[in-house]
Amino acid sequence: MNAFKDAGHIFRLAAVFVCGILVFVGVRAVLVPKSFGQYGHYRGDALAEIAARPVNFAGHQACEDCHSDVLDKKKAGKHVHVNCEACHGAQAKHAEDPASVQPAKLDTAVLCVRCHEANIAKPKSFPQVASADHSSGLPCDTCHQPHSPAIDTGETAQATTPATTKVAPGGTK
Amino acid sequence: MPGVEGFMYPNEIELQWSVLIVLYPFLTGLVAGAFILASLERVFQVQEVKPTYRLALLTALAFLLVAPLPLQLHLGHPERSYEMYLTPHKTSAMAMFGFVYLWYLMAVLVFEIWLDYRRDIVVLSQSTTGWKRMIYRVMTLGSNNISEHALHVDERVGWVITLIGIPSAFLLHGYVGFIFGSIKANPWWSSPLMPVVFIFSAMVSGIATVMLIYMFVTWARKETIDMRCVDTIARYLLYTFIIDFGLEMLDLIHRIYESDESFRSLDFMVHTKLYVSHIVVQILLGTVTPITLLALTQVVRLGEMARKRIYALAGCLTLMGIFAMRWNVVIGGQLFSKSFLGYTTYKMGLVTREGLLMAIVLTILPLIILWGLVKLLPPWPEKNAGSLAGAAPAR
Amino acid sequence: MNVTRRHMLLLLPAAAIAWKHVLAGTPEAAPNYKLSEHWWSMLIDLPKCIGCGNCVRACQTENDVPDGYFRTWVERYHVTDYDIENPHVDSPDGGKKGFPPSKEEGGKNFFVPKLCNHCADSPCTQVCPVGATFISPDGVVLVDKKYCLGCRYCVQACPYGCRFINPATETAEKCTLCYHRITKGLTTACCESCPTGARQLADLKNPNDPIHEFLKTHSIQVLKPYMATHAKVFYNGLDGSVR
Incomplete structure (x- = not known):
């Protein structure tokens, strides 16, 4: 009994520590992002956020949809495998709005x-x-x-x- | 490209870790070393170093409080650092920092200091007035029990805590070494000896710091320095220093003899960009000289004044050498290209967030905190310490 | 039929769907992309690289890479006959503006494009203290810039120098393998703009990908194989002097 009484202050300190740990567990539950751990040790939402970035290079398929005449011309020569944007630069804006955005000469x-x-x-x-x-x-x-x-x-x-x-x-x- | 010799991968030109990251292992090293010195008295019954016991604990606490600041300042997003507690990545050595740090701070240092000072705190909570009284009363946690039994409990628990504290101190600093030693991409760092070298250099720097602070504080208080104590500390400093130097030389000889693909590049770096900080400051001035000086005091019979001067000089050189060692590890490890074909230059800012001024402030800050702690919790018996009915006599 | 052409055809239907969404301003809703069906990698056919720097410029345009930092770059090697351990390497501005005429005559001269190797056992994701960089389920090493602390440990851990800290966001940045493109059925910006087909995006989980035939019939190497990172950028015709 006496031993307990004389160790009372230790239990008080232990209580402070336990409170600290409980607060930590509570705060942690609130602050960890919801999608964390969806696929692994990271925020699952990050995948969609990174994938949502707009493209700048339209890709040659988009070019060839309209410019099939150029494709035919290219097929006759050595540049057939050189994609349009390798020379003309990124043209996604032009592909989106061909009328108002014109590629530079x-x-x-x-x-x-x-x-x-x-x-x-x-x-x-x-x-x-x-x-x-x-x-x-x-x-x-x-x-x-x-x-x-x-x-x-x-x-x-x-x-x-x-x-x-x-x-x-x-x-x- | 200015500052670049040979070929660097283009993203390597800029250094990632600055002088603040040099400071971080330096500061944690002092903590671990000071604590291990304190534990000499408590666990290993080295009675001679008793005058420094409390001072060593307070020193450790002061430096430990500052240790995370350089890391925090260097982060690109300090406001996100809490994530390390929320979602620690279990394969990352760095993720353990938060937990090892908290464990060491709360479960070891604060707990041990509290137990050791509890009698004084209770006495002070009744003898002081005003806001000081408030602080002490909070620190008692509402328990004024300082009967002989209660103090005996404190003594036993404190002993256990110190026992746990020793491996914790090793863990705290060994893991700092592991942060560097586990990077396989960097041959200057990647070495299983790194944590061991860090622990021993930590002990060396911590012991030297406590020795210097003790000598300075005693001189400032116009008291006499306990030479038996300082001699013992100096002897321990010499022993750990010899082990530390031995380990570093082992690493060096191993590298030279193996001469793997990175060797030529690293060797060139040590003889050029790192020559002054590595060969001159770290090895010659910061290691060989203090070891020689300390060994001299063991071999030759010297007067008290001469010994004091030698200890002070050796202590200062030691700290400089250990700081240079941290510098050479952290900065040196980033000066060469991972292609082993070129070198870059570290340009230290002056008044930037990670510059020289900040580094100086962060080095002085623990000493100011220590001054505050000493005022709050005097490490030596106060002449006018009040006595309380029912209180056990001061130890 | 050559590799590039066949590869383009494989991507075609998905890209067509994707493009409609891109035009409609909702690229994120684009194709029916299943994470578990892909395991992305890249093939670098070194004998075709002409050091034009198109990939470096395209990457910068596509991903807003800040000046002086590189998600991909091109190195030029000069190796004298018997000294493969001491190559002379240069990469002026990452090869972004091409290369000046080679000064050194004799020996071997060639270009080596570099980018993140999207290692399957990546040392960079291993050291991240909070899980802000990770290997996606489809095999791409990515950085979550909303979660990154900017501690720079990953930059130190990458053996290939592929990471940097973006000075604007103060977070780690690296090649995403144009994750925003490949998930829409497009190829990466560097592959799209490579005039000789030296760089080719490859999906190791797609049994029809020409990469499988290519890997079977060529001498393939990865960078720093002794680092055991399971790098997924495969080099054809890589010289032993390259590091």
Whole structure:
């Protein structure tokens, strides 16, 4: 009995701790987001929030729905596998409202060299030119039509090395 | 790119953990070390260090209260830090911080200090007046029982708490080491020795801090320093320091001998960007010099004044060395690229949220808190301590 | 028929439905997407990469990546004949503006696009103290920016340097594998804009995905395999010097 009385203050402190723990458990129940743990140790709602972001690149299917004529032109040339937005940039806004949002006109002098300027680190089979020597300053579309770049009249081998006949996308045949 | 040599992955150029994260293991290290010194008297019956027992506990508490502040300030969203308590991720070493911290703060330090001071608190709650009286009365939790039996209960419970406290102190700081040691992406950190090195360096820095504070406070109170006590502390400091240095050298030799793919990159870093802080400050000035000085006091018979001066110098060098060790771990681990092909530079802000000024404030803050705690709970017997009928005599 | 074309066709019907919703301004309601039916990954066909930087620019446009930080980037390697342990690497502005002419002649030169490897045993999600970054049920490593503390532990834990702290939100950020696109049947922005088909989104749970045939018939490697992260970005023709 006496031992209990003399340890009374310890029990008081224990009571304070227990109260603290109870408050913590209560607060925790209120504050943990509802969807937490739905799929794993994270907020399940986060998935939908991340997925809800609007797209900027429309995707080539959207382009080809309207611009099938360009697709036909591309099919004839080496750029057939180059998606529209690789050159024209993100066009989701244009796809949503084709009338009022117009894609900017492209400058081939800037655009083509992004891929085709010669660089020793590029794959040997990829068509490359030293632009300064190749066109003596003329814009590329003086001779090449970007959607089907081979020059109609001449030989394909004229401007590029013989090994450049195919851009060869896809490892499978 | 200014400040970058060679090749860094582009997202690596900016350092993620700043000087505040250097401060964090430094401060928790002092806590763990101070507590272990206090437990020497309580559990291991080293009577010589008794004059520092209460001071060591209060020091530990003061530093522990400040320890989470650098973390809090460094978070991108400090207002969300409570999430660590709500949804701790059980695979994350960092998630355990909140719980280890709370456990150590409440179940070990506050509890032990309360038990040890309970007699004084009760006495003070009746001898003081005004707001001070209110504080003490709250601290008694409404129990004024300080009979011999009650104090005996306190003594026994306190002993158990200290016993639990020792592994807790190891846990608190070992886990800080584990935060770094468990990052397999970073070869400078990833090492099973990291928690052990952190624990021993913590003990070294904590013992040195308590020794310095004790010497300073005694001098400031114009009392005489208990040389038997300081000599003993210095001896323990030397022993733990030798173990700590041994472990660090083991890690170093292991790295040099194995020379894995990261070695050339890390070796270059240690000889260039980290040369001053690692070789000069940490190893030569901060470790070899204090160990030599302390060993000198063991080997050569020196006068009291000479010993005091050597202890003060060795203590200061030790703290500087341990801080440099934290710096080299935290900052050094971010200066090299995980591609092992390049190095970046740490640019410390001055008056920014994570800058030098903040680091200085956070280093001084625990000392101010300690001053407050000492005023509130004097660690030494007050000359005019009131006595109460039915109270057991002061220990 | 080549891989890209076949892959596009696989995505086509879902994308068509998705697009209607995108046009109607309700993309979140788009297709009938089932988390359990996908396990996303990416194939990088290195011999096709020309270092044009289209992927880096597209990623920035699509995801508002702040300047100086990268969810994807391109590195250029230069390796001399017998010294594969000491490659010379550069990545000016992450390759966003392409690459200047290579100065170093001789040896081997090539480009390596990098992005989050969407590891199945990801060290970054392991260390997150609160569960703000996670592997989604369809295999994408994501960050919940409303829950992230900004402690930066995940940035430290990523062996590939794929994470950063967005200075605007002060939360961790990384490649989402264009989660907002792939859940609508579209491919990622980087794959969409890659002119040579060097990057291809792949769904390992889709038995018709050409990835399976490709993985069977090529020498495939992941980055830092010794990290045992189960990386899901597969590289064809990866040189041993790449790290």
